[in-house]
Structure formats: structure tokens, C-alpha cells
Amino acid sequence: MTDTARDTTGTEPDQHHQPGYLSGFGNQHRSEARAGALPVGQNSPQRVPFGLYAEQLSGTSFTAPRAENRRNWMYRIRPSVRHATHFRELDGWPIRTAPHREGKAPIGQIRWNPVPMPETATTFLTGIRTIATNGDCHTQVGMAAHIYMATESMTDTFFYNSDGELLVVPQEGTLRFHTECGVLVVGPGEICVLPRGMKFRVELLDGPARGYICENYGAYLQLPERGPIGANGLANERDFLYPVAAYEDTDSTAEMYVKFDGRLFVAELDHSPLDVVAWHGNHAPYKYDLSRYNTINTVSFDHPDPSIFTVLTGESDRPGTANVDFVIFPDRWMVAEHTFRPPYYHMNVMSEFMGLIYGVYDAKEEGFAPGGMSLHNSYFPHGPDIDAYDKATTADLDPVKQEGTLAFMFETRHPLIPTAFASELPALQDDYPTVWDRLERHFQAE
Numbered sequence: 419m420t421d422t423a424r425d426t427t428g429t430e431p432d433q434h435h436q437p438g439y440l441s442g443f444g445n446q447h448r449s450e451a452r453a454g455a456l457p458v459g460q461n462s463p464q465r466v467p468f469g470l471y472a473e474q475l476s477g478t479s480f481t482a483p484r485a486e487n488r489r490n491w492m493y494r495i496r497p498s499v500r501h502a503t504h505f506r507e508l509d510g511w512p513i514r515t516a517p518h519r520e521g522k523a524p525i526g527q528i529r530w531n532p533v534p535m536p537e538t539a540t541t542f543l544t545g546i547r548t549i550a551t552n553g554d555c556h557t558q559v560g561m562a563a564h565i566y567m568a569t570e571s572m573t574d575t576f577f578y579n580s581d582g583e584l585l586v587v588p589q590e591g592t593l594r595f596h597t598e599c600g601v602l603v604v605g606p607g608e609i610c611v612l613p614r615g616m617k618f619r620v621e622l623l624d625g626p627a628r629g630y631i632c633e634n635y636g637a638y639l640q641l642p643e644r645g646p647i648g649a650n651g652l653a654n655e656r657d658f659l660y661p662v663a664a665y666e667d668t669d670s671t672a673e674m675y676v677k678f679d680g681r682l683f684v685a686e687l688d689h690s691p692l693d694v695v696a697w698h699g700n701h702a703p704y705k706y707d708l709s710r711y712n713t714i715n716t717v718s719f720d721h722p723d724p725s726i727f728t729v730l731t732g733e734s735d736r737p738g739t740a741n742v743d744f745v746i747f748p749d750r751w752m753v754a755e756h757t758f759r760p761p762y763y764h765m766n767v768m769s770e771f772m773g774l775i776y777g778v779y780d781a782k783e784e785g786f787a788p789g790g791m792s793l794h795n796s797y798f799p800h801g802p803d804i805d806a807y808d809k810a811t812t813a814d815l816d817p818v819k820q821e822g823t824l825a826f827m828f829e830t831r832h833p834l835i836p837t838a839f840a841s842e843l844p845a846l847q848d849d850y851p852t853v854w855d856r857l858e859r860h861f862q863a864e
């Protein structure tokens with residue numbers, strides 16, 4: 419039996435008619451699926467209401483500064499030690515974790531066509547394939563770029579990741595995440611983030627699903643500073659939605675999968691681990707509709723650096739140099755005067771993994787399809803292809819609405835090393851760098 423209830427504080431309706439969500443990035447949220455389940459005035463009473471167990475899920479060390487400190491108190495039917503013990507290691511799992519040094523990674527600018535849906539049944543969990551990684555999960559530095567392809571729901575399997583938070587970017591198909599904190603429904607054009615240690619399973623709502631995942635081993639994703647932009651703009655705090663408490667009270671066999679230090683384990687269960695009846699705290703999953711992004715751009719000339727489109731940033735130990743930034747290229751007006759309007763040609767110390775959710779990306783006229791990917795590693799030059807260059811240098815510079823497009827980038831300070839899977843994919847384009855071959859000289863010597 420599943421019992422869901424709506425917290426009456428700060429909720430807003432959802433387009434998929436799910437229970438309301440709690441609004442506000444990083445807030446100390448609270449929610450109870452059964453009235454009276456949340457202890458009042460203390461975290462760990464001698465006897466928790468309704469015979470529940472009190473359990474803290476730490477997202478940061480206990481002594482992390484208050485502004486960064488993350489933890490959840492969860493009031494559950496059984497403590498986690500009843501559903502995450504007696505593990506058995508799994509071999510042959512396709513998820514890769516940094517550092518990996520498999521195969522020979524291709525060098526230079528790399529691009530992939532969309533990877534077709536698998537012919538055998540896969541779930542969100544079994545359908546994850548790693549494209550590239552950097553850093554080292556053991557030292558909590560770096561990230562992995564994965565794709566997922568799912569054809570069926572996870573029904574009696576659950577997962578949590580010890581190695582990093584998961585930023586999920588659906589490209590096709592709507593996903594319903596059942597988490598310990600409640601339910602998040604996320605479709606193309608939206609994202610969600612699952613914190614470290616958060617147990618969940620994923621259902622498909624409208625057929626096969628495909629998308630991208632950034633597994634962030636480093637500091638948690640947060641909202642970027644706004645500087646002179648002021649107190650509003652970019653991704654606004656109130657548009658980040660957290661689930662209301664919803665629990666599963668089932669007694670049937672299930673499996674709990676865990677990724678720990680790059681290795682995968684499974685434990686057998688006789689009940690659902692999503693048995694949290696009430697919770698409060700700030701180490702919770704959240705979703706965000708990318709169409710809520712308040713895009714800031716030039717109203718005079720030149721193309722700003724793409725950091726102007728940062729949705730979330732995960733800091734490294736070097737100020738301003740992200741472990742990973744999540745950046746989008748959404749619908750927007752292009753109004754720059756006497757300007758080459760597409761992204762400029764450049765060589766970047768940072769490494770850029772890009773994906774396309776829908777539409778056409780303005781630097782590539784063709785070859786970069788929705789569901790596809792590109793990787794421009796540190797100091798490999800890139801920029802508009804010949805057709806985009808010709809168009810941009812001859813266009814009338816009237817205001818133009820860039821519409822029906824949504825690309826994104828995981829930009830990271832460490833080079834991304836492709837996996838053997840990614841290097842051997844039939845979807846790997848062997849001719850990608852030829853898109854720049856016809857960029858001829860125009861300069862005439864005097």
C-alpha cells in the first residue's frame with residue numbers, strides 16, 4: 419500500500435498532477451505523509467510517533483560550515499540497516515567510475531550520434547552507460563558523463579550511489595523517481611538531482627526513455643553567484659521543487675543496488691526501502707523546469723562567455739574554476755549588433771561535454787542531433803561549422819528569436835577520458851572534425 423499526502427506548506431501544483439512539491443533551492447524543507455509523524459521540537463525522541471525509526475542521512479560532514487551543511491532527518495518504518503546489508507559484489511556492470519584507464523581514448527574533437535534504444539529490456543539502472551570520466555571518485559574530485567536508455571520500469575529494484583550526486587537530464591520519455599523523500603516526475607526539458615546516499619527507483623510514464631547523467635563526485639551543485647546581475651535572474655531559487663513525503667509499505671522481495679567506490683553491490687530485501695513516512699532537512703532530491711531559466715544575455719554587442727547560461731555549479735578548490743558546471747542554451751532573443759552571433763571560436767582550458775535535448779544548436783547546422791553528444795576536451799579548438807559561419811557572417815542582424823532549441827553542457831576543469839564503450843560505439847562519428855575543413859582563409863595580403 420502506498421500512502422501519499424500533501425504537505426500544506428509552500429507547495430505548488432505540478433503539470434503531471436502529482437502531489438504538490440516543496441519550493442525553494444536548498445531550503446530546510448519538512449513534510450509528512452501521515453499527520454503527526456514528524457517529531458516536534460527535536461530530531462530523535464525516545465519514542466518516535468507511530469513506532470517509526472529516526473535516522474539521519476548526512477550529506478556533508480557533521481562539522482561542515484552551517485551554510486554548506488546538508489542533512490536529512492528521516493522517520494521510517496525500518497532503519498536503513500535493515501535494507502542495506504549483506505552485500506554481494508556484481509561483476510560485468512557497465513557503469514564506469516573515475517579513474518578508469520580502459521582502452522585507447524580517441525584524441526581531438528569527438529561527436530556521437532544518438533545511441534539507439536537497446537533491443538533487450540533495460541531499466542534506468544541497467545541502462546546506464548558511461549561515456550567519459552575525470553578525476554577520482556575516491557578523492558571526491560571530478561565527474562562522469564553517462565547516458566541512460568530505459569525500456570521498462572524498476573519495480574522491485576532500488577539504487578543508491580555513494581560516489582556522487584546524480585544530475586539527470588531526460589531527452590526522451592518521462593521518468594517518475596520514487597525516492598525516500600517522495601516522488602519527482604521529470605520529463606524532457608526538466609532536470610532532477612539525486613543526492614548521495616538517496617535510495618530510489620525509476621518508473622517510465624510514457625514509453626522508452628533516454629537521457630544524460632552527470633555524476634558529480636565533488637562539492638554539491640549549487641546556484642552560481644549573480645554578481646552585478648543582482649538578487650534575481652538565471653535559475654531562481656523558488657523554481658526548484660522538492661518532493662513531499664510519500665512512502666511504500668510493501669512486503670515483497672526486492673534488490674538494493676549500491677555503487678560504492680566504483681564497485682557495484684546488491685543486497686536482497688523483503689520489503690521496499692522507500693519507507694520514509696516523514697522527513698525534514700536539506701539533503702533531498704529536487705527538480706527544475708529549464709523553461710523557468712531567466713536567460714541573461716547581451717543587449718549591445720559580442721557573445722558573452724557561455725558561463726552566462728550556468729544553471730548549477732559544483733565548485734572545486736580553486737575559486738571560479740568549477741569541478742563541473744551545468745550550462746544550458748535555451749530559447750532566447752539574439753539582438754547583438756555588429757556581432758558574430760554564434761558561439762565564437764575558442765580553445766578552452768576547461769573540458770566540455772555537450773548534449774542536445776531538442777532542436778538545433780546554433781553553432782552546428784547538422785550532425786549534432788537530439789540525443790547525440792560531443793566532447794571538446796581541454797585545449798582542443800572548436801566553434802561553428804562552415805554553414806553556421808557562412809550564415810552568421812552574412813545575416814542581417816535584426817533581432818531574431820532562437821526558438822525550439824535546448825542544448826546543454828557539462829563543463830569541467832579536468833579532461834574527460836572516454837570509456838572503451840564510448841570509443842567503440844557505432845554512433846561515434848569518425849568524420850566530425852571535417853565540419854571545419856572548408857573554413858578557408860579570406861585574408862588577402864596587400
Ligand SMILES: [Fe+2]
Nearest residue numbers: 766770794800
Ligand atoms: Fe566551447
